Amino acid sequence: MLTRPQKLDRDSFIRTLRDAKPGAWITYYQGLLAVDRTSFRYDREERKRINEVARAAYSEYELGHVLLVKRRIASGSLDSPGMFEYIAVKLTGR
Secondary structure, three states: OEEOOOOOOHHHHHHHHHHOOOOOEEEEEEEOHHHHOOOOOOOHHHHHHHHHHHHHHHHHHHOOOEEEEEEEEEOOOOOOOOEEEEEEEEOOOO
16 A cells, blocks of 8 residues: 655654554655755745654664665666655565
């Protein structure tokens, strides 16, 4: 099952993860996370939201609750690496 909330923030990511069954896929971001976390294309609040959800996903990975994967959803070019979907796969019954 793939869960794709609109503009997931930290709290909704944690809530969605808590309610999901093991094996559920939770898309926590779409874009290019490494660039978007610091990009000035977004205002300060949006960058804060992106960073908070990314940190929450990584924290859950470190605790062994999820596996983090990314999937290309749009091809890129020399100037643009494309777009990716960042997914947390729930591993535990937590």
